[in-house]
Amino acid sequence: MNYPAIKAIYIFEMSRMRRTLFQSIVSPVISTTLYFVVFGAAIGSRITEIDGVSYGSFIVPGLIMLSILTESVSNASFGIYFPKFSGSIYEVLSAPISYVEITLGYVGAAASKSIIVGAIILLTANLFVPIQIAHPFWMLLFLVLTALSFSLLGFILGIWADNWEKLAIAPTLIITPLAFLGGSFYSISMLPPFWQKITLLNPVVYLISGFRWSFYENADVSVYISISMIGVFLMICLILIWLIFKTGYRLRV
Amino acid sequence: MTPSENIIQIKNLSKNYQDGFRALNSVNLDIRKGEIFALLGPNGAGKTTLINMICGIVNIQEGEVKISDLHNIKDYRKTRALIGLVPQELTSETFETVLSTVNFSRGLFGKKDNPPFVEKILRSLSLWDKKDNTILTLSGGMKRRVLIAKALAHEPKIIFLDEPTAGVDVELRQDMWEVVRQLKDDGVTIILTTHYIEEAEQIADRIGIINQGELILVKEKDDLMLELGKKHLQINLTEPLKQLPLELMDFQIELSPNGKQLIYTYEKIDNTGVSLLLELLSSLQIKYSDIDTKESSLEEIFVDLVNRERL
Ligand SMILES: Nc1ncnc2c1ncn2[C@@H]1O[C@H](COP(=O)(O)OP(=O)(O)O)[C@@H](O)[C@H]1O
Ligand SMILES: [Mg+2]
Secondary structure, eight states: OOHHHHHHHHHHHHHHHHHTHIIIIIHHHHHHHHHIIIIIIIITTTOOEETTEEHHHHHHHHHHHHHHHHHHHHHHHHHHHHHHHHSTHHHHHHSSOOHHHHHHHHHHHHHHHHHHHHHHHHHHHHHHSOOOOSOHHHHHHHHHHHHHHHHHHHHHHHHHOOSHHHHHHHIIIIIHHHHHTTTSSSOGGGSOHHHHHHHTTOHHHHHHHHHHHHHHSOOSSOHHHHHHHHHHHHHHHHHHHHHHHHHTTTTOO | OOGGGEEEEEEEEEEEOTTSOEEEEEEEEEEETTOEEEEEOOTTSSHHHHHHHHHTSSOOOEEEEEETTEETTTTHHHHHHTEEEEOSSOOOOTTSBHHHHHHHHHHHTTOOOOHHHHHHHHHHTTOGGGTTSBGGGSOHHHHHHHHHHHHHTTOOSEEEEESTTTTOOHHHHHHHHHHHHHHHHTTOEEEEEESOHHHHHHHOSEEEEEETTEEEEEEEHHHHHHHHOEEEEEEEESSOOSSOOGGGTTSSEEEOTTSSEEEEEEETTOOSHHHHHHHHHHHTTOOEEEEEEEEOOHHHHHHHHHHHHHO
8 A cells, every 4th residue: 555645645635625724614604504594594483393303403414414415526526627637637647556545545535525514514503403413423424434425426527527517517417406305404204105205216315314313313214224325325436436447437548 | 688777668569549549659669777868759759658658647558668677557556656757748736835746746656755855856946945835826937847846756766858848948948957967867767858859969868769659760869960960061162153063963062042152961971072072173173262061960860860751
């Protein structure tokens, strides 16, 4: 293992976050606050409780997951797309570093950033509503696995994208709808039976359900199914990455 | 030749890009340890392709490359650690500072932090004052220096400079050659590409000429100059001539438009032509006030070779 290389990539990527500290930290604080103003105050006054949890508290795990998903995908995709775009990728390609190490550096940094953002949202939310975490270990597990798998997905998108439009389109067209329809703001048991079945095709449902369970012990699907689904998703991403690097797809001509 | 004398061995290396374009055609080349090798060729000749294949940036499907007797793909960890590359294009993470981007390069190549060493490199490239500036704020010449610093950051044994002086001012060019000489003294092998011929002539020990993906020739620079160098003899006439006398047609000779000069071009190794010509001139009663000789530059040699190749 070329540890200095992993460390170099990791630090380099994290320094982007330090440079854009305001954007990285203040923007999730503001958007979380807005969510609480809009959803908590406006909708929360109508839906007072879901499964015995106040609406404001209920949406917190979903809000965190939403940010984790979008942050992971955008950080990781940008992290690898930008050097491709600027040409500075030559250095990574000519370095004595394996695909595993490249992936660890970029994906590790992207996942770390989104976990930090998740923590900021949790702390901000805590100012507005009471939060309890029934299973801290499971919560961390869901958080880390989700951040990792969606950072991997972002990494794949960043390699695939050969222009800025493609880079921007996947998050808006796929991630955001999946995340919003994934039960961040409602329990899927509130949907008509037909839509409940359709919703189960959305992988994000499992993430949010499992994550919320680790807070309030109520879930739309069994926590074991949730964790298995994340596992499967992670495996798929890993296999895709492996194939990309094996063929040199879009990195080496 | 013992293997260890050739630090790079390239065998039958060819490249077909995905669009089917054949950018390299069966290149064979050995680079000797510690030499400065200039790869000379026009734009699109395949210089960057060749370098990128050696460095692992472009995939190899045909042929092989060995660095220090190690296969550059199977033993990529060892071989790549030996190589530093200064790319042709100015590319860098623009928002980073000079120091952090150079440290990044060092780490990427598996080396632990070494602030004094990095400082030495930055100072040698007049970058130390700029170490906390972001790359974005630097001029083109300064960016080029940063790329050189990045390539040197991991103490490589082989340095590739891909068109290092394209768009570079005189001062940087001087500094760069100073760095190159210093590296050579330290035993580093240097391969540079250029289409500025004077550059190869100035600094290289050996020269390879590449055109349309084919390595046309590889020679010691001095031999190349000697073998292929042409000389021009300029004869200033006392009386202008209206046209070139028939008797002189056998010589490779031209009359200047004003009729006052004869210019005779001959191979350096041919030393009988000049005296024959001068004898002939006096027998024809053509008087001259002065004669002058000039050697042909590598540029002319190059154009000549490429043309020969095309015939
Ligand atoms: N990725 C690529 N796909 C297709 N053709 C390429 C690619 N890169 C370079 N070429 C072509 O290969 C030839 C050699 O290019 P290059 O190695 O950059 O030449 P040089 O560095 O000598 O100017 C050129 O005709 C160029 O257009
Ligand atoms: Mg080139």
